[in-house]
Amino acid sequence: MDLSCFKAYDLRGRVPDQLNPELAERIGRAYVEVTGAKRVIVGYDIRLSSREIADALCSGLMAAGADVFDIGLCGTELVYFATSHYKMDGGIMVTASHNPRDHNGMKMVGPDSRPISSDNGLNDIRDRVPEPFGDAPEQGRYEPLEVVTAYIDHLLGYIAAGSLKPKTIVVNAGNGGAGLIVDELEQPLPFDFVKVHHQADGHFPNGVPNPILEENRAATADAVVEYGAAMGIAWDGDYDRCFFFDENGRFIEGYYIVGLLADQFLRKTGGGKVIHDPRLTWNTIDLVNAVGGEAIESKTGHAFIKQRMRDEDAVYGGEMSAHHYFRDFAYCDSGMIPWLLVAERLCQSGQTLSSLIDARIEAYPASGEINRTIDDPPKVIAAIEAKYSPGAKSVSHVDGASIEFDDWRFNLRMSNTEPVVRLNVESRGDIALMKEKTAELLAEMQRLNEEG
Secondary structure, X not given: OOOOOEOOOOEEEEOOOOOXXXXXXXXXXXXXXXXXXXXXXXXXXXXXXXXXXXXXXXXXXXXXXXXXXXXXXOOHHHHHHHHHHOOOOEEEEEOOOOOOOOEEEEEEEOHHHOEOXXXXXXXXXXXXXXXXXXXXOOOOOEEEOOOHHHHHHHHHOOOOHHHOOOOEEEEEOOOOOHHHHHHHHHOOOOOEEEEEOOOOOOOOOOOOOOOOOHHHOHHHHHHHHHHOOXXXXXXXXXXXXXXXXXXXXXXXXXXXXXXXXXXXXXXXXXXXXXXXXXXXXXXXXXXXHHOOEEEEEOOOXXXXXXXXHHHHOOOEEEXXXXXEEEHHHOOEEOOOHHHHHHHHHHHHHOOOHHHHHHHHHXXXXXXXXXXXXXXXXXXXXXXXXXXXXXXXXXXXXXXXXEEEOOOEEEEEEEOOOOOEXXXXXXXXXXXXXXXXXXXXXXXXXXXXXXXX
């Protein structure tokens, strides 16, 4: 039995050879046996194979004795929301997010929407799948559950509706599921939505929605300019990540959105802790400190950030990869809460998005994440660290190597899944220095790779 669809944090694989209804049914059974869950939320995305895989998964869950609450076609965050809101034992979302159209997968959570990954049950589920199963003495029951109404109410709780003003906003669902929620938000919000690639369509006629790829950004950027919109928002397929474009159609690096959201959130809460990843940090730390908050660094990755947020009781967590986490959202990531907060900020401040962001880019210019394929990543990272550590102000290993000087810093880390090294560089108010150090580090990485 091919179990290659089991990854570190979730399941992902090609349909039908790596993931299919037969395997999904067995995964449902194994999930119940390993977790002991009695009441489980199931949702699925707009991919063509999702409904069939979700149905088989439900059959397996019920055969093992769990009651299934089917929330239907949705985004990943609705499974997170429903699991915690209705105090279920767990939840499973059938989705492959931004992977190719012939792929599918699953994201699993336990009580309180705590992630189930390889270090806390996912490997046990994988190892249980090939073994024989018997049916539970009492079959679980099946119940459809409508959660969108409660979810929309929850979303609107993050913003002061009275402070919102009419604005034109471009929304690009990428033919994923986000458009269904935008339609629900149209009535209570005073915004005029320009809808791009809006219809949910698992054929992905405009390509698989993944706005982190530069080639996927033009449709949103062009519409912002054409309609004179206040901003543009684009989502990936299961809309747990959202991406921003300012009123000029410029794509905004996720790093600066983390700082903006931290600032906006802490103004509301009057302080608190914010968790951020180690790749780019200075802008976030500066903004958090300015409003009386405390910035705390965590290893990159949703399982690490969510756990650290719980440990610290942090109000917000953000990664430059466009994942944003909220304490009041069961410490989970949402692709809807961030843009509502940014829209609220634009209305309250009377400022444009570019003016809010430009000042931060000027204060802390950053390279953005640069990926390089390297034959021996650990060796290259160790050599770079040995060269740059002497004279550094600080060296940290929270995630890869973060090396800091008075006026610039960088983070170098390797991918968990491929022979790729990821570089991020930033400076204090000096674009030329940031560019010079980025070029210098890339050249050094190339030289070390060639020398082997």
